[in-house]
Amino acid sequence: MTRRNFFAKTGVTGLAGFLAQSATAEELNSQQNSKTNPEPTNSSQQFSPGEPGRDYTPVITPNGTALPYKVIDGVKIFHLIAEEVNHEFAPGLRAQCWGFNGRVHGPTIEAVEGDELRIYVTNKLPESTSIHWHGVLVPNGMDGVGGLNQKPIEPGETYKYEFPLRQHGTYMYHSHTDDMTQIALGMMGMFIIHPRHPSGPRPDRDFVLMSSEWRIDVGTSRPVPTEMTDFNVLTFNGRAFPGTAALVAKSGDRVKIRFGNLSPMEHHPIHLHGYYWKVVEMDGLSVPETAQQPGSTVLVAVGQTRAVEFIADNPGDWAMHCHMTHHTMNQMGHNAANLIGVRTNGLDKKVGKFLQGYMTMGESGMAGMGEMVMPAPPNSIPMLGAPGKHGYIDMGGMFTILKVRDNLTTYDNPGWYENPPGTLASLASQDEMQRDLGG
Numbered sequence: 001m002t003r004r005n006f007f008a009k010t011g012v013t014g015l016a017g018f019l020a021q022s023a024t025a026e027e028l029n030s031q032q033n034s035k036t037n038p039e040p041t042n043s044s045q046q047f048s049p050g051e052p053g054r055d056y057t058p059v060i061t062p063n064g065t066a067l068p069y070k071v072i073d074g075v076k077i078f079h080l081i082a083e084e085v086n087h088e089f090a091p092g093l094r095a096q097c098w099g100f101n102g103r104v105h106g107p108t109i110e111a112v113e114g115d116e117l118r119i120y121v122t123n124k125l126p127e128s129t130s131i132h133w134h135g136v137l138v139p140n141g142m143d144g145v146g147g148l149n150q151k152p153i154e155p156g157e158t159y160k161y162e163f164p165l166r167q168h169g170t171y172m173y174h175s176h177t178d179d180m181t182q183i184a185l186g187m188m189g190m191f192i193i194h195p196r197h198p199s200g201p202r203p204d205r206d207f208v209l210m211s212s213e214w215r216i217d218v219g220t221s222r223p224v225p226t227e228m229t230d231f232n233v234l235t236f237n238g239r240a241f242p243g244t245a246a247l248v249a250k251s252g253d254r255v256k257i258r259f260g261n262l263s264p265m266e267h268h269p270i271h272l273h274g275y276y277w278k279v280v281e282m283d284g285l286s287v288p289e290t291a292q293q294p295g296s297t298v299l300v301a302v303g304q305t306r307a308v309e310f311i312a313d314n315p316g317d318w319a320m321h322c323h324m325t326h327h328t329m330n331q332m333g334h335n336a337a338n339l340i341g342v343r344t345n346g347l348d349k350k351v352g353k354f355l356q357g358y359m360t361m362g363e364s365g366m367a368g369m370g371e372m373v374m375p376a377p378p379n380s381i382p383m384l385g386a387p388g389k390h391g392y393i394d395m396g397g398m399f400t401i402l403k404v405r406d407n408l409t410t411y412d413n414p415g416w417y418e419n420p421p422g423t424l425a426s427l428a429s430q431d432e433m434q435r436d437l438g439g
C-alpha cells in the first residue's frame, strides 16, 4: 500500500494522530535505509567490507552499516568518532543520544582473523570515554576499561588501539568509562571477525542484530541513564518496530543471525516464527556441530552474543521478536490501572469533556490502542504497532520481520507475503462449525 492510498483509505490526512505521522511498516521497511542512515562521517574511506576480493560474505546490519576502513602497510585502519547523535528510533520519536560516526548504535566493525587492526577513537563528547572490545582477545592495555587499562580519552583527544585478531566470531564494542550513562545513551556496536579459513558452508545471508533498551519519557528527547527497571523503548540496532528493517532471504538461503545484547539491565529471549535454528556460536565461540542446540528461541543475556543458523525453506513474513511481551511495546506507562473486564461505558466520553484526548486503558484488552487516532504528545511513538497486510499489527519495540520468498532477484524488501490459496486463517462458516463442532 502506498502512502497516498493509505491516507486516502483511512482519511487521516492532516489529523494530529499517531497514524498521520507514521508510514506503514512496509513503507518503513523499504524507505528507512535512505531516510535514516546517513553515510558515516569518516571521509577517508577506501575500502568497505565485502568488496570484490574479500574472502567472506559481508554481514548485513539492518538499519545500520559497516565501519569503513583503509589498509596502510598491511594494517587495517578504522576510525570511531564518539559524538552526540540526534537519533530516530521510529518515525515520530527522536532523541539526543551518544553514538559513533553519526549513528546509534555505532557502525559494525568487520574484519578477518589474523588481521592487524589500528582503531582510532576520537572523543567529541562532553566527558571522557574509552572503548572496550567485548570478547575480543587483546593485550591488557588495549582492553579499554578507563582507569584500569588506560587513561580515559578526554574530550577532544584521539587515542589509538592496536591489536591483532587471534580469533573469529561475533563480538561487540562499547564504552567502558561512565558505563551507566554512556551505554544508556547508545555507545555500543557489533564487532564481527570472519574466520581466516572458514569450515563448513558459508551463509548466504549473515545478519547482525544488537538489542538494547531505553527509558525515554513521553515528550522528552533524552534517554534516562539512571533507569533500572522500567524501560519503554526496546530496540534492534537502535530501532523500535515499526522502525525496524525487515530481514530478507530467498528460499534455500543459509541464513545466519548474530544477536548481541548490551541492554543496560535485561536479557532477551529472541523468538523466530516459522523455523527452528541451531545455535552455532556462543559469545563468539563456535559450537561443535554435535553440540549445537536446536530451538526457535534463544536467550541473549546482557553482555552475551549468540549466533544461529537455519535454511530459509519456509516462505512467508515471519515475526521475530523478544518474547517478553513488554519488550514488544513502545512507550507506555506500566502503572496503568487494570480495567480489563470492568464496564467503563461512556467514561471516555464523559471525562473527555474535561480532559481532551482522555482514553481508558484496556477495558477489553489493549489491542487497537496504537491504531486509535488520538492526539499524540509531541515526540512520542504509539504504544503498539503499524498497519500490516491483514490489519493492524499490535507489536512494537524489539520486533522485526523475516521475509522469505521463492525466486527473489534482489534482496530489496519484497512487500507483504501473498498467501497461497488455502493457507490463510479465515472466518469459519456456519456449515463448517455445524459439521465439525456439532450443534
Ligand SMILES: [Cu+2]
Binding pocket: 266, 267, 268, 269, 322, 323, 324, 327, 398
Ligand atoms: Cu526482551
